[in-house]
Amino acid sequence: MAxxxxxxxxxxxxxxxxxxxxxxxxxxxDLAEMQGVSPALLAKIYPKLERAGIVEAIVGIGGGYxxxxxxxxxxxxxxxxxxxxxxPLFKCRDIRRNCALFEANPPSWSTVGICEIHAVMLRxxxxxxxxxxxxxxxxxAQGVPAPIEFMQIVRTWxxxxxxxxxxxxxxxxxxxxxxxxxxx
Amino acid sequence: MAxxxxxxxxxxxxxxxxxxxxxxxxxxxDLAEMQGVSPALLAKIYPKLERAGIVEAIVGIGGGYxxxxxxxxxxxxxxxxxxxxxxPLFKCRDIRRNCALFEANPPSWSTVGICEIHAVMLRxxxxxxxxxxxxxxxxxAQGVPAPIEFMQIVRTWxxxxxxxxxxxxxxxxxxxxxxxxxxx
Numbered sequence: 001m002a003x004x005x006x007x008x009x010x011x012x013x014x015x016x017x018x019x020x021x022x023x024x025x026x027x028x029x030d031l032a033e034m035q036g037v038s039p040a041l042l043a044k045i046y047p048k049l050e051r052a053g054i055v056e057a058i059v060g061i062g063g064g065y066x067x068x069x070x071x072x073x074x075x076x077x078x079x080x081x082x083x084x085x086x087x088p089l090f091k092c093r094d095i096r097r098n099c100a101l102f103e104a105n106p107p108s109w110s111t112v113g114i115c116e117i118h119a120v121m122l123r124x125x126x127x128x129x130x131x132x133x134x135x136x137x138x139x140x141a142q143g144v145p146a147p148i149e150f151m152q153i154v155r156t157w158x159x160x161x162x163x164x165x166x167x168x169x170x171x172x173x174x175x176x177x178x179x180x181x182x183x184x
Numbered sequence: 185m186a187x188x189x190x191x192x193x194x195x196x197x198x199x200x201x202x203x204x205x206x207x208x209x210x211x212x213x214d215l216a217e218m219q220g221v222s223p224a225l226l227a228k229i230y231p232k233l234e235r236a237g238i239v240e241a242i243v244g245i246g247g248g249y250x251x252x253x254x255x256x257x258x259x260x261x262x263x264x265x266x267x268x269x270x271x272p273l274f275k276c277r278d279i280r281r282n283c284a285l286f287e288a289n290p291p292s293w294s295t296v297g298i299c300e301i302h303a304v305m306l307r308x309x310x311x312x313x314x315x316x317x318x319x320x321x322x323x324x325a326q327g328v329p330a331p332i333e334f335m336q337i338v339r340t341w342x343x344x345x346x347x348x349x350x351x352x353x354x355x356x357x358x359x360x361x362x363x364x365x366x367x368x
Contacts, residue, residue, distance in 0.1 A: 003187040004274040004305060012301050013279055036282025076304050089312070090188040095197055096328075098220025101337060109329050116327035117196050120260050120319045121188060128273070128312035135304045143300035144280075145293050153285060 008083045010037045011045050012140065015079065017158075018055065019071045019141040020151050025057075025064030030161045034154070045083060052082030061169070062162060071141070077132035089128065090121035192267045194221045195229050196324065199263065201342075202239065203255045203325040204335050209241075209248030214345045218338070229267060236266035245353070246346060255325070261316035273312065274305035 014031040028046045032039035046065055049055045056068040067074070096115050097106045114122070198215040216226035230249055233239045240252040251258070280299050281290045298306070 002272060002275040006275070006277055009274070009277060009279060009301060034284050035279060036284060037279060076301075088186060090193070091186040091190070093190055093193060095193060095219060095221060100218050100220060101334075101341060109331065112329060116324050117193060117260075119327075120316065120324070123318075124312045124315040127315040128308045131308040131311040132304065134307075140300050140304070143303075145296060147293065150285075157285060 003087075003089065004080055004084060007041070007045050008080045010035070010042055011049060011079050011083050012076065012137070013037070014042060014046075015049075015054075015067075015074070015137050016141045016144065017154065018065065018067050019137055020155070024062055024159075024162060025066045026158055027064040027162075030158055031065070033161075034157065048082050049079065052078065054078060054082055062166065064162075071138035072136050074137045075133045076135045076137070076140070077129055079137070080132055088121075089125040090118070092118035092121070094118075187268075187271075187273065188264055189268060191225070191229050192264045194219070194226055195233060195263050195267050196260065196321070197221070198226060198230075199233070199238075199251075199258070199321050200325045200328065201338065202249065202251050203321055204339070208246055208343070208346060209250045210342050211248040211346075214248070214342055217345075218341065232266050233263065236262065238262060238266055246350065248346075255322035256320050258321045259317045260319045260321070260324070261313055263321070264316055272305075273309040274302070276302035276305070278302075 010032075013035050014028075014037070017031055017034055018026060028042045029039045031046075032042040046055060046057075050057050050065070050068075053068050054074055055065045057063070057065055092115055094111075094115060096110055099106070099110065102110065194216075197219050198212075198221070201215055201218055202210065212226045212230045213223045215230075216223040230239060230241075234241050234249070234252075237252055238258055239249045241247070241249055276299055278295075278299060280294055283290070283294065286294065
């Protein structure tokens, strides 16, 4: 598995659908189906974004996710760390202590400060994370060269999905009331 | 497993013993035992460094490894790439093509150039590799705050190991000749 997994890719792609001001929140199922990714997988990813304060979940009828912050203040790093955690690029085993000449009793000069090799790895990881923090999700969304009418089609699709679900729910309730009436 | 594995850590630590000009090449077994890491593992790692032109293997009696280049021209990135290969930080699945609205026929605007998300990940990976390339193994070795007499002790240890092995070899040959003599 790559260091930054497909879960981050799915999280980021689906967040782009939330960047445009929406009339209503969007369910993770609709986000997943719009993007052509697994709804089951996205249903595990989005609670992580919620816990990180990137999206908020609106519960109840017409519920779903919406951004919890201005998209300009959500960086790619925020999303990657919400999804992947802050696992290190390199896990130092501090093997400088193991030199045979120390005979299991390393002198203080050999363990002072951080290992030189670990220090280089930490600088590389910092450079990587700094670069990820330089782009926010508004910039990502604006980088997609979609024609202007496309986002209107997208909004209509999401609205139709939510409306269709609401109509199904109302019909089910009516059937349930009919079944439960004294005439049954 | 971390993105940069313990194999890179072992390779780098053991390379530091080769930085000081040595009287003779050092076997991967002696490098491993000096550093307190698995000789079997190091015996798999060092051929990768040899293929990358970082070390050269001297075969035959008194053989072993020595640096193939000036240590100032061997960067941490060179060693990490020799050991880990150039696996990407992020493997883009190009899921921008999968939008439900495209119905499996993505328009050209949606697939032009590189995906915006992938582009950010590539910049982050570049920043990480650039940082790894900023430090060479001479600088790493000079960063270890060992007292000046320590490297002499190290050299003596390696020399004694090599000499001990050579004496054992000669003794074994003598035994073999004695067994093979007409007196037997």
